[in-house]
Amino acid sequence: MLSNRIINMKPSMTVNLTDKLEALKREGIDIIRLNIGEPDFQTPANISKAAKVAVDNDFTKYTQVAGCIELREAICRKFELDNNIKYHTDEIIVTTGAKQALNNALLTLCNKGDEVIVLTPCWVSYIEMVKLTGAKPVLVDLDGNEGFKLDIEIIEKVICDKTKAILINTPNNPTGAVYNKKELLNLGKLAIEHDFYIISDEIYEKFIYGDNKHISIASLSEDIKKRVITISGFSKTYAMTGWRLGYAGGTKAIIKAMANLQGHMTSGANSIAQKAGVEALLGSQDSVEKMINEYKCRRKYLLDRLRNINEIRCMDSKGAFYLMPDISKIYGRKYRGKTLINSIDIADFLLEEAHVAIVPGIAFEAPNNIRIAYCNSLENIKEGMNRIEKSLTKLD
Ligand SMILES: Cc1ncc(COP(=O)(O)O)c(C=O)c1O
Structure with a gap:
């Protein structure tokens, strides 16, 4: 029998989503991942080099x-x-x-x-x-x-x-x-x-x-x-x-x-x-500055695209690399006969129809929202938004 401590622990919704995405990938479906809070950049070379030196010096x-x-x-x-x-x-x-x-x-x-x-x-x-x-x-x-x-x-x-x-x-x-x-x-x-x-x-x-x-x-x-x-x-x-x-x-x-x-x-x-x-x-902080400038462009682009969608209301954000649009206007609409009633339904719909992964807001105690991470390339964000826009036309 497992401990109560673990039995009472809710599984991470973001980890469950990753399992689902792996299954779709195995089926050969190309998913745009705007779910994960992980920078798409490589660790700057000077930092990796310091680690190699540490190994060579037996640290x-x-x-x-x-x-x-x-x-x-x-x-x-x-x-x-x-x-x-x-x-x-x-x-x-x-x-x-x-x-x-x-x-x-x-x-x-x-x-x-x-x-x-x-x-x-x-x-x-x-x-x-x-x-x-x-x-x-x-x-x-x-x-x-x-x-x-x-x-x-x-x-x-x-x-x-x-x-x-x-x-x-x-x-x-x-x-x-x-x-x-x-x-x-x-x-x-x-x-x-x-x-x-x-x-x-x-x-x-x-x-x-x-x-x-x-x-x-x-x-x-x-x-x-x-x-x-x-x-x-x-x-x-x-x-x-x-x-x-x-x-x-x-x-x-x-x-x-x-x-x-x-x-x-x-x-x-x-x-x-x-x-x-x-x-x-x-060491040099140049690469950090470069990454941040890139996030600024992505954020602006994503915000503009989201604000052009009638069904979505998106507040400006001041920091981090996420936007959290309110999608509650979509609740009550139907996809393939099923009524979408919450943020999990919207996330499933976007995954199934648009092949775009985002995180349902309920994972963050934000039931009327979804979270979109823009730590992905501008190209992927553009493609993801094209797909999301197109998928919304499929709703009854
Ligand atoms: C708010 C917040 N705190 C902490 C962490 C964990 O960071 P680390 O990778 O350093 O454990 C994350 C990772 O997503 C985060 O979003």
Whole structure:
């Protein structure tokens, strides 16, 4: 018999979708994949080269659990220059992807019976990660008509003496929202007043559009910083999803506790990836700039195309690499005799008729939306949108 912990865990809808796509691929069907949040770019050559040098130099043994000192120093430098946060090396832990940093943070802070506020729509793993600790995820639904902004008033309503932490993600997957200084400052004040922690997932920090700016909540004051665990990683910024490298900054006591946990779970992150991470942070950032410029073009193109479709309503996004159009106008229409009633039906219809994969919004607690990722080539996005437009003409 499996543990209750696992029985109660919802399977990842994005992983299920990947299985479906593999089956269609085996049938020889060409699918345009606008579902996955993985950059289509190669890891920049200077970063891969640093990994090859690490292997040649036999840097292939266990590192310190919290990560090799060279990488932690590079992360401190990055936090100071990019995020305006001063962390010491013993306030940094290197992890196997940002995912492990999030799990470490939650497992380190939460007891059974605690509550963790999760703002929805949210990334697929947050709710399950909180449940895994025994704590209760308390969902707070942000308003799409308000651009999913960080609404302090509705957050305040759910705070009680069981509130242990809030999870925030700015820029946001899937909504593309970017929280501004005033909103973050108000959240920081709430955390101090009601004595809870803020786990701030900033993995999309470089993907910012227009005149928006990424603000790290830990940079806003020393008192706020004490309550924040700042999380980021290499997967998105440096197109390093498969290297599995992330990190967190926080107080010495919390980071030490996270390292204690990690020491029993996985030990230090992959040593070769850590050397690649040092080059990523200290080497040329030209390739990052190039990738971001490309995302800007794709985003604009996709937004224009979506806004030209009557059945779809699409808000602008400020960051990350997703758009989350509202497709609820299509609910009630029929495809091959079947009435489409929710975002899963729309996703299935687009896959079957247009051969385009997107993620149903319900996976992110956004039942009226779908998520389209534009970390795919402009050519594929164009073809995907042509197919989507054509498929909509097949609805009764
Ligand atoms: C919001 C968010 N946080 C964390 C992650 C995980 O990143 P990593 O690959 O570093 O584990 C993702 C990946 O999609 C994400 O979207």
